[in-house]
Amino acid sequence: MDSNNQQIKQYLNTNEDKARLLVSCPDQPGIIASISAFLYEHKANIVESNQFTTDHEEGVFFLRIVFAAQDMKSKEERLKKDFEALAEEFQMTWRMTFLHELKRTAIFVSKELHCLRELLYEWESGDLVTEIPLVISNHETARDIVESFGIPFHYIPANKDIREEVEAEQLKLLEQYNIDVIILARYMQILTPNFVEQHPSKIINIHHSFLPAFIGANPHKRAYKRGVKLIGATSHYVTDDLDEGPIIEQDVIRVDHRNSVNDLKKKGRLIERSVLNRAVKWALEDRVIVHKNKTIVL
Incomplete structure (x- = not known):
């Protein structure tokens, strides 16, 4: 733009x-x-x-x-x-x-678009300094917003039964566009070890910080029933160990008994957006060094 x-x-x-x-x-x-x-x-x-x-x-x-x-x-x-x-x-x-060589970033997304929107708005304003040659999704939901920014949108249906074929197509696109950084902006598919191995310490994910307390489906509902007082988000590099890669950034926000399940979801999305945005910026600015299963952010 x-x-x-x-x-x-x-x-x-x-x-x-x-x-x-x-x-x-x-x-x-x-x-x-x-x-x-x-x-x-x-x-x-x-x-x-x-x-x-x-x-x-x-x-x-x-x-x-x-x-x-x-x-x-x-x-x-x-x-x-x-x-x-x-x-x-x-x-x-x-x-x-x-610094004259801008890093090239690919964004993966599914149906939830709050993290994608944040990244695109930051990119449009010039605060996210990168090239975004493409967005890949297993749903059509994000097409309109992505194409409104003039970015090519690639719809690749995905599920566990065709995962290898899907990833082969995705990897081909990443090589074609010479991608340096991959952002999983609420991409709700598990990546295979083969995919992760080809992009070590280059895949950045975001998830809620209920883990490991509320693993699995409906974490906000179960957290609400438990009466949690803090919710948050974690951004980390993807490894073969699900949701256990080196943590780049985390943040929390307070909740209380007045908050409904929907309130928890809204506040969770707010934190996810800001945490992922900071983690991506630090990676693009070469501030993150991976050491064992942790990061040094300088």
């Missing part, structure tokens, strides 16, 4: 000479000094830096740096190649991304 295009152009103009570096490695002296010296040697200036070290027993160091350099595009390959030696010296797991 026109407003989104203008916001994206402004973002690219402002950030075309910036890059991000994410690092995790065994903690030891000299890591920051060596990285700073490396960037100085390549005539780059550190714009933002955030770090974290786990406890002394585990001793893992995490770092996120945003840096800038004139004519960054011409230096990309050299920066990556030269950094390999430093990464090997400190046993780093690392990735370097360049």
Whole structure:
């Protein structure tokens, strides 16, 4: 859309000479000094830096740096190649991304559209900095709203009996559109291990935070009968363990005896929208490092 295009152009103009570096490695002296010296040697200036070290027993160091350099595009390959030696010296797991290369996002959705709407409105306003080449759904419900944003909509009916055939078609689309991030915006289908394996730490899901207390159908009704005082939402990376992947973001809202089952559902949707939106933004901004079954958000 026109407003989104203008916001994206402004973002690219402002950030075309910036890059991000994410690092995790065994903690030891000299890591920051060596990285700073490396960037100085390549005539780059550190714009933002955030770090974290786990406890002394585990001793893992995490770092996120945003840096800038004139004519960054011409230096990309050299920066990556030269950094390999430093990464090997400190046993780093690392990735370097360049802000002029927008990540490409695919959204999966079923019948409930509140999370999808939030993402599309944020994208339209330029606050969700990404390209959205397609939305995939196992229902037609979202077609009108998706196409009103000028985004291609792919309807692929799905159920457990044809899951492998469906995922083969979905994976083909994801490869065709060169997708970096997959968002399950209330997509009510379980993904197979094969699908998850092909996109490790790239699939972001949202669900209610009643889990594991109210597993299965009608969680709001059962939570209402139990008299819960807090409800919320959890956004996490998808793994083979259902709803147990590394958590990116969570939030809660208070409820009480005055709230009906429908009230709980409405408040739950409100929290789901905001939690998923924050988690997606952090992933797009390269703020999230997966460590074992948790995340470090810098």
